[in-house]
Amino acid sequence: MSIKEYFAEGKRVVDQAIDELLPGEKEFPESIHRSMRYSALAGGKRLRPILLMAAAEAVGGDRQKVLPFAVAAELIHAYTLIHDDLPALDDDDLRRGKPTNHKVFGEAIAILAGDALLTKAFHLMTHSGLMHSVPADVVLKAANEMAHAVGSAGTIGGQVVDIESEGKTIDPETLEYIHVYKTGFLIRICVRTGAMLGGAKPESLAALSRYGAHIGLAFQIVDDILDIVADEKELGKDVGSDLERGKATYPALYGLEESRKKAQLLVEESISCLESFDERADPLRDIAQFFVQRTY
Amino acid sequence: MSIKEYFAEGKRVVDQAIDELLPGEKEFPESIHRSMRYSALAGGKRLRPILLMAAAEAVGGDRQKVLPFAVAAELIHAYTLIHDDLPALDDDDLRRGKPTNHKVFGEAIAILAGDALLTKAFHLMTHSGLMHSVPADVVLKAANEMAHAVGSAGTIGGQVVDIESEGKTIDPETLEYIHVYKTGFLIRICVRTGAMLGGAKPESLAALSRYGAHIGLAFQIVDDILDIVADEKELGKDVGSDLERGKATYPALYGLEESRKKAQLLVEESISCLESFDERADPLRDIAQFFVQRTY
DSSP, X not given: OOHHHXXXXXXXXXXXXXXXXXXXXXXXXXXXXXXXXXXXXXXXXXHHXXXXXXXXXXXXXXXXXXXXXXXXXXXXXXXXXXHHHSTTTTOOSEETTEEOHHHHHOHHHHHHHHHHHHHHHHHHHTOTTTTTTSOXXXXXXXXXXXXXXXXXXXXXHHHHHHHHHTTSOOOHHHHHHHHIIIIIHHHHHHHHHHHHHTTOOHHHHHHHHHHHHHHHHHHHXXXXXXXXHSOHHHHTSXXXXXXXXXXXXXXHHHOHHHHHHHHHHHHHHHHHTTTTOOGGGHHHXXXXXXXXXXXX | OOHHHHHHHHHHHXXXXXXXXXXXXXXXXXXXXXXXXXXXXXXXXXXXXXXXXHHHXXXXXXXXXXXXXXXXXXXXXXXXXXXXXXXXXXXXXXXXTEEOHHHHHOHHHHHHHHHHHHHHHHHHHTOTTTTTTSOHHHHHHHHHHHHHHTSTTTXXXXXXXXXXXTTSOOOHHXXXXXXXXXXXXXXXXXXXXXXXXXXXXXXXXXXXXXXXXXXXXXXXXXXXXXXXXXXXXXHTSOTTHHHHTTOOXXXXXXXXXXXXXXXXXXXXXXXXXXXXXXXXXXXXXXXXXXXXXXXX
């Protein structure tokens, strides 16, 4: 299977699971459920859940068993996008080529839909009926690490620093903080919890955590590059919008070529973390390669 | 110990635990941590964690063991208040006699602080190091029930219907829905998870769940009554503000006297659920009585 087919297949599995695991549009109160589904099912590559399942398979685990947890990671990603797009934060009107959640449902419902997706994520992560074949203490630990990664010392902390840096000249350390915490942490923890739930031994878990850290940072750099070079229509959001807002980005600080080199290096480092793994880790290797190719 | 002393002692324990379990004000990024602490440590009766600990003790459990989970319930309560007060929702300037979170920290940080408190709550609930003496499967189940209770089919659902009912004439069923889901569900689940974590047997758990359901609804009715009759200074928020906004309340629909009777009846029913419990359930009995006394 090519990496494109791998992503397409993963996306199909994740989309179907999100559809099944979220409350239906007709469940009362309808407005919140329509709003949750609007954003959670608005497309996207499903990179985080695909990485999570790939990490589980790399250590001999079963993707089906970790699917609810993978969906939870995607719901967390969806909630962060809804809240980031709000007028009080990034004030974005478009997301993946569609009006942002608050543009369709209003700010109040958008705030609550974000809250509800985050809450639903933890409902899924702690659902022993869905995660029945994984030991409870492992599930608990994975949910705990996820909560840490997306909290004030993780994703939210990165977002705070990002907001507070807008329009300011920032140093490389701050830029790295924003990228590691705002985006990298969740990607890393997806790889890590996938491995944990898949039954990884300590040394495999450590290696996959390093893989996840490298690829998480690479992803944000690639995203910054795409914000500048990609065709607006293809990306479905305002190209160059980060630059207009004076957002801290790699290309703004280091230039395009240096950013590409940095991403390439991180991808190579991530793949080198997988040396002791067999062919079951090939999807993780391919995903890493795929990342950096997008920037050319 | 009188019920007032019991509340004071419980509040002291909970306040101290919140202070210890939340990141410090100087932890980076400072703004989010100051914002989280501002609201989580802004006072309040700490009714939810006190009920949770009392339920654990009623079945022979240890309040110290369930304290992190009790703190989590209070952090969830605090996050709902921050988000409810936002301009896009209730647009309140005052909460417990102090400026609301967004008035002090701005809307962006207030939204993210709410998100971070909710996330921190699940971090605490899934923290096996903190909950070390409770079996992992019980902790997982309790966290799962909490997530369900505060999601789109619980607290958030109630808030959605409340917002959508503003300024409209609503029927008694809708009013009951709002109260049960917006407030009652979390109170009930605090009693329930406290009992679970305290090692309750199925029949005790069922009885305490019924107690929690009655007292949860009673609390909201009492709150509605107090919104009308209490002295503004004492309550620390705009008295009669619900009425002004055309909010659905019990007194607005049934009148003050009928609402008091309904609260009294619910309190009696809640206490009758505790018949098979010994004196270790006395605090739960006293808390119920205390509720309804506040309305006179």
